[in-house]
Amino acid sequence: MTPTTFEQIDQTLRSATPFSWCLVWSLLELVPYELSGLAQVMPNLLLMSAFFWTVNRPDLMPSLALFALGTVHDLWTGGPLGLMPLTLILMRAFVISQRRILARRMFVISWWGFVIVATVFGLMSWALASFQADRLFDPTPVAFQALLTIALYPLLARLMAKFQRRILD
Amino acid sequence: MLRKPRSRDGRLADTLLGFGARFSLFLFITLAVAMLVVGRLEPRFLEDSRAVLADLAAPFLDLVNRPVEAMDKVMTWGENLVFVYRENDRLRKENARLRSWQVAAETLAVENQQLRALLGLKDIKATPVTAARVIGQSGGRFFQSVLINAGRRDGVAKGNTVADRNGVVGRVITVGRHSARVLLLNDLNSRIPVKILPAGVNAILAGDNRPHPVITFLPEGVTLNAGDWVVTTGHGGTFPPDMAVGRVLAGDGRTPYRVRLVADFDRLDFVRILAYEQPAEDQGGAP
Numbered sequence: 374m375t376p377t378t379f380e381q382i383d384q385t386l387r388s389a390t391p392f393s394w395c396l397v398w399s400l401l402e403l404v405p406y407e408l409s410g411l412a413q414v415m416p417n418l419l420l421m422s423a424f425f426w427t428v429n430r431p432d433l434m435p436s437l438a439l440f441a442l443g444t445v446h447d448l449w450t451g452g453p454l455g456l457m458p459l460t461l462i463l464m465r466a467f468v469i470s471q472r473r474i475l476a477r478r479m480f481v482i483s484w485w486g487f488v489i490v491a492t493v494f495g496l497m498s499w500a501l502a503s504f505q506a507d508r509l510f511d512p513t514p515v516a517f518q519a520l521l522t523i524a525l526y527p528l529l530a531r532l533m534a535k536f537q538r539r540i541l542d
Numbered sequence: 543m544l545r546k547p548r549s550r551d552g553r554l555a556d557t558l559l560g561f562g563a564r565f566s567l568f569l570f571i572t573l574a575v576a577m578l579v580v581g582r583l584e585p586r587f588l589e590d591s592r593a594v595l596a597d598l599a600a601p602f603l604d605l606v607n608r609p610v611e612a613m614d615k616v617m618t619w620g621e622n623l624v625f626v627y628r629e630n631d632r633l634r635k636e637n638a639r640l641r642s643w644q645v646a647a648e649t650l651a652v653e654n655q656q657l658r659a660l661l662g663l664k665d666i667k668a669t670p671v672t673a674a675r676v677i678g679q680s681g682g683r684f685f686q687s688v689l690i691n692a693g694r695r696d697g698v699a700k701g702n703t704v705a706d707r708n709g710v711v712g713r714v715i716t717v718g719r720h721s722a723r724v725l726l727l728n729d730l731n732s733r734i735p736v737k738i739l740p741a742g743v744n745a746i747l748a749g750d751n752r753p754h755p756v757i758t759f760l761p762e763g764v765t766l767n768a769g770d771w772v773v774t775t776g777h778g779g780t781f782p783p784d785m786a787v788g789r790v791l792a793g794d795g796r797t798p799y800r801v802r803l804v805a806d807f808d809r810l811d812f813v814r815i816l817a818y819e820q821p822a823e824d825q826g827g828a829p
Binding site (some may be wrong): 400401403404405415436437439440443444445447448449450451452453454455456458459462463465466469501505506510513 | 563566567570571573574575576577578579580581582588591592595596599602603606607610676677678680685687688689723726730751752810
């Protein structure tokens with residue numbers, strides 16, 4: 374049976390959920406929350422959502438989508454362009470290679486996977502920024518950011534899992 | 543390496559571990575690294591695409607900001623309620639002190655005006671372009687910039703000075719149609735010529751991503767006191783002269799002096815955008 378046009382549109386929109394979520398999260402990262410110092414340690418919401426969807430629906434998070442999301446994120450934040458696409462692509466390679474462990478078991482295991490991803494991202498961003506500025510930055514804010522990102526992951530994952538159940542599965 | 547036969551139901555293993563996947567991994571990593579290199583040069587088209595994307599994000603951020611701002615107002619209100627007595631006491635004292643200053647300031651203003659008239663000095667003033675709301679932060683650890691909801695449409699141009707009610711905040715670095723990005727004074731790339739009063743010495747205020755920027759190129763042997771005023775000089779043509787920037791923090795004699803900025807960086811909401819044209823006779827070799 375061939376799907377009707379409406380069904381096709383519906384399907385396309387549903388398939389775009391992960392991408393749209395990631396886009397919205399990276400926009401939310403930009404909002405000035407007017408809390409002293411929060412800008413310094415703003416959790417990396419895009420990394421969280423991209424990781425979640427790559428683990429759970431890698432078919433809807435192809436490399437091209439991740440690359441585009443990373444690029445837009447870097448252009449928005451005004452950060453070193455290329456860092457986020459590189460991180461997301463490497464994250465995808467890591468997730469895909471470990472997917473059998475990450476996707477099926479308990480949540481704790483995928484959280485552990487995220488700990489690795491967030492830590493590597495923190496180290497990379499610190500090293501890259503230090504390299505570009507030609508001096509060593511204070512790593513404390515990066516460490517805080519990584520911790521906050523890791524700590525908030527279960528919350529965000531839970532929220533998006535709800536969406537996944539309702540819209541995609 | 544796993545090798546599985548290609549199946550048609552879209553199972554992952556083969557699509558992801560096959561040659562195509564490895565090739566795309568390689569391709570995208572190369573692309574990202576290339577972007578890192580090209581991005582370092584900050585070419586013109588990058589600036590343009592940043593501006594276009596910021597324009598696209600602006601309406602959304604504007605919308606999201608409202609509840610956040612409302613929340614912030616409620617919190618401030620609560621805070622004010624708790625500290626109302628202590629605050630009142632402090633303000634009373636401050637008011638008394640300021641009154642005496644006001645008299646001094648008025649006398650000086652009159653005298654200043656008379657002397658200027660005597661010398662035939664031309665007033666160098668910045669022209670206000672517009673006011674704007676801060677709608678986005680950089681969200682980064684290594685760069686300090688904000689997004690404002692005014693752009694080319696409102697007359698904002700690259701290089702314009704941005705200030706809040708207390709003092710200089712930074713300068714405009716990219717301009718979109720209805721949004722612009724402002725490089726804050728404490729960003730690593732921010733270097734502005736300043737004058738320190740009352741000593742009257744010129745120096746450069748350099749950001750290093752920490753809350754308090756550093757005074758560099760201070761003439762040898764000059765000692766500053768905590769609380770000395772740091773103002774813009776107008777050299778280089780970006781910032782209008784004599785705008786308040788901050789006050790010198792107590793130094794330890796070994797490390798360079800740092801400056802507490804007067805603009806409220808923790809709570810940037812509304813800002814003024816100023817255009818400043820350097821007087822013609824001043825335009826020497828400065829770019």
